[in-house]
Amino acid sequence: xxxxxxxxxxxxxxxxxxxxxxxxxxxxxxxxxxxxxxxxxxxxxxxxxxxxxxxxxxxxxxxxxxxxxxxxxxxxxxxxxxxxxxxxxxxxxxxxxxxxxxxxxxxxxxxxxxxxxxxxxxxxxxxxxxxxxxxxxxxxxxxxxxxxxxxxxxxxxxxxxxxxxxxxxxxxxxxxxxxxxxxxxxxxxxxxxxxxxxxxxxxxxxxxxxxxxxx
Amino acid sequence: xxxxxxxxxxxxxxxxxxxxxxxxxxxxxxxxxxxxxxxxxxxxxxxxxxxxxxxxxxxxxxxxxxxxxxxxxxxxxxxxxxxxxxxxxxxxxxxxxxxxxxxxxxxxxxxxxxxxxxxxxxxxxxxxxxxxxxxxxxxxxxxxxxxxxxxxxxxxxxxxxxxxxxxxxxxxxxxxxxxxxxxxxxxxxxxxxxxxxxxxxxxxxxxxxxxxxxxxxxxxxxxxxxxxxxxxxxxxxxxxxxxxxxxxxxxxxxxxxxxxx
Numbered sequence: 324x325x326x327x328x329x330x331x332x333x334x335x336x337x338x339x340x341x342x343x344x345x346x347x348x349x350x351x352x353x354x355x356x357x358x359x360x361x362x363x364x365x366x367x368x369x370x371x372x373x374x375x376x377x378x379x380x381x382x383x384x385x386x387x388x389x390x391x392x393x394x395x396x397x398x399x400x401x402x403x404x405x406x407x408x409x410x411x412x413x414x415x416x417x418x419x420x421x422x423x424x425x426x427x428x429x430x431x432x433x434x435x436x437x438x439x440x441x442x443x444x445x446x447x448x449x450x451x452x453x454x455x456x457x458x459x460x461x462x463x464x465x466x467x468x469x470x471x472x473x474x475x476x477x478x479x480x481x482x483x484x485x486x487x488x489x490x491x492x493x494x495x496x497x498x499x500x501x502x503x504x505x506x507x508x509x510x511x512x513x514x515x516x517x518x519x520x521x522x523x524x525x526x527x528x529x530x531x532x533x534x535x536x537x538x
Numbered sequence: 539x540x541x542x543x544x545x546x547x548x549x550x551x552x553x554x555x556x557x558x559x560x561x562x563x564x565x566x567x568x569x570x571x572x573x574x575x576x577x578x579x580x581x582x583x584x585x586x587x588x589x590x591x592x593x594x595x596x597x598x599x600x601x602x603x604x605x606x607x608x609x610x611x612x613x614x615x616x617x618x619x620x621x622x623x624x625x626x627x628x629x630x631x632x633x634x635x636x637x638x639x640x641x642x643x644x645x646x647x648x649x650x651x652x653x654x655x656x657x658x659x660x661x662x663x664x665x666x667x668x669x670x671x672x673x674x675x676x677x678x679x680x681x682x683x684x685x686x687x688x689x690x691x692x693x694x695x696x697x698x699x700x701x702x703x704x705x706x707x708x709x710x711x712x713x714x715x716x717x718x719x720x721x722x723x724x725x726x727x728x729x730x731x732x733x734x735x736x737x738x739x740x741x742x743x744x745x746x747x748x749x750x751x752x753x754x755x756x757x758x759x760x761x762x763x764x765x766x767x768x769x770x771x772x773x774x775x776x777x778x779x780x781x782x783x784x785x786x787x788x789x790x791x792x793x794x795x796x797x798x799x
Contacts, residue, residue: 373697376701378697378700378701394701396701396702398694398697398698398701400694402694402695402697402698404695404712404713404716406716407712415702415704415708415712416702460702464702
């Protein structure tokens with residue numbers, strides 16, 4: 324079983340194209356719950372998620388507590404493989420045998436309300452449908468740490484509500500870091516909200532909420 | 539208000555009929571040129587070429603000649619595909635290797651085929667010259683296209699593959715191969731045409747025994763224009779047939795492995 328501990332970002336420094344993205348940035352996140360990063364576009368939220376996921380290097384500093392966690396990342400863009408069907412996109416991230424994966428992918432398609440659309444290529448789906456496939460994929464992959472970059476982008480209010488409820492159900496024990504521009508989303512989902520500005524990224528405000536209220 | 543759609547109307551909406559019409563049109567043009575020139579040494583009629591082809595096809599050497607030429611050219615073509623692809627992977631992985639091989643490839647691309655054929659005749663036995671020439675023509679095209687395909691692979695998809703821990707094999711199968719496939723198919727189609735042209739030219743210059751090029755050379759020596767036309771038709775037919783088979787094969791493989799062409 325994966326070990327759970329706090330996620331600590333200590334003195335993170337990163338420069339990109341002579342632009343200071345992080346200048347000794349520090350942040351401590353709890354073992355579980357939903358942490359929302361709220362801030363204007365281009366302030367460095369996505370870069371922070373990429374650094375946590377190990378997809379982008381940083382100049383100095385430490386990100387502790389990610390080594391033992393399985394990270395599931397929902398990117399800002401859907402990033403679906405265009406040459407395989409929606410269900411196959413979900414199956415592609417699963418570890419079982421081919422038949423099991425296909426079956427599981429179909430279940431996930433049903434859970435996100437896309438029954439009957441399994442064999443369609445991403446290009447044949449609407450923007451909202453593609454987003455739901457991407458959500459299904461990240462949930463199917465599972466993990467202890469969910470990085471959710473504007474997860475409900477392009478969804479209609481009804482689908483958004485369904486997806487919020489599904490994410491809450493399926494990621495109960497995990498730490499979720501949610502990046503959003505939507506205040507309402509932050510209010511509904513977050514246990515802690517950090518209002519950020521930058522670059523370089525800095526915390527302007529921290530809003531805490533009783534964990535019991537949300538879970 | 540009346541609207542009319544004039545496009546694809548009537549018999550010509552069928553692709554096969556349109557193609558057949560184009561073929562008949564050019565055969566008519568050929569026949570008309572023949573009527574205008576009326577000199578068998580310069581141009582022979584399509585009917586005459588067909589008669590010559592029928593006569594040739596009754597001989598076993600015709601089939602052997604066609605078969606051996608095809609084998610030689612295919613040998614060079616396949617070797618070119620393998621080497622070009624391997625070079626593309628290596629030069630994408632290492633910029634040092636890119637700097638080493640890039641000038642060589644550029645030189646090969648710019649050098650006239652005839653120079654290579656003459657040089658190859660000096661370096662290697664003449665029987666291997668057609669395959670070697672085809673190989674030299676195909677390698678740079680495949681290298682350039684596959685290299686471009688790898689370079690243009692969507693960074694976002696690669697990042698997604700890394701985030702979901704695809705591993706090398708899965709990343710290659712799920713991301714790289716489908717991204718490269720359209721470039722690779724284009725390289726193969728262009729490369730096959732060039733392999734035929736260069737290979738037959740090499741057979742002519744090397745006067746390779748049991749070869750289409752050799753037959754074309756003999757036609758020139760003995761001023762048998764009908765024979766020259768007939769063997770040229772054979773080359774075109776074999777090239778078109780092989781290209782069609784290759785595209786079919788790639789489509790089938792693409793469908794089997796979810797790879798776009």
